Amino acid sequence: MNVASLFSGGKDSLFSIYIVKQWGWDIKYLVTLYPKKKDSWMFHHLNISQTEKIAKALDIPHIKKTIEGNKEEEILELKEILQNLDIDGVISGAIASEYQRTRIEKICHELNFKSFTPLWHKNQLTIVKDQIKAGFNIMIVGVFAFGFDKSWLGKYINDKCLNEIISLSKKYKINIAGEGGEFETITLDGPIFKKKLIIDDYYTKWIRDNGYLIINKSHLE
16 A cells, blocks of 8 residues: 655654554655645644654654645635645554544545545544553644643653643643644654654743744754
C-alpha cells in the first residue's frame, strides 16, 4: 500500500506513520500545509516550519504549501496537492475530530483514494502511553486550556508528565491526548527517525491564560 501522510510534526501524525510502517505500508510522501491564519480549522501552525527538518530526519519526501487557512477553502487546497500524487491512500493522525476526518474522507472519495486514521477512537490514554513506550521524544509547544500554566511550555511527555496531564484531566475535564486543542506538540526523535531534531534556540509567549513556544533555530544530529 502506497500512501501519503498528512504531516504536522506533532505526536499523532508521527505515531500514525509509525503504525502503518509496521503494517508494511510505504509512506511515499509527507504532506504539510502551512496556514497563514493561526485559527485554521484543519491544520496546525505552531512550529510548522520544523516539519521540513523532521521530514529529512525521517528520510521521506516532503510536499509543502503555504495556504490562507480559510475555513472550507483549505481542504480544497489539500485536494489540489493530493490529486497529483501516485498513491493508494492518505493517512492522518485524527483521534476524535469529526470535522477533520469527514473532510479528509470526502476529498479521498473524490480522488478515489482510501482514507486511513490509525488512531481513530482509540483510547486516548493508551495512545499517549504507547507513544512514550515506543520511544518518541515529544515536546509540548502550546497550551490552550485552563489548568495549564507557562511551566508546561517545553515539557517533554514522559510518564511523570502524563500523570500530571491525567490529574488535570480529572480536575478540568481536558482531553488527555490534546485532541480538543488543549495542547500542541512537536516530535524531536523516535523509532522511525534516522536523525534527531535538536532545538538550539526558542522563545515563549504567554497571553493571559495560554501560550506557546516558538523554535528560532534547530538542527539535525
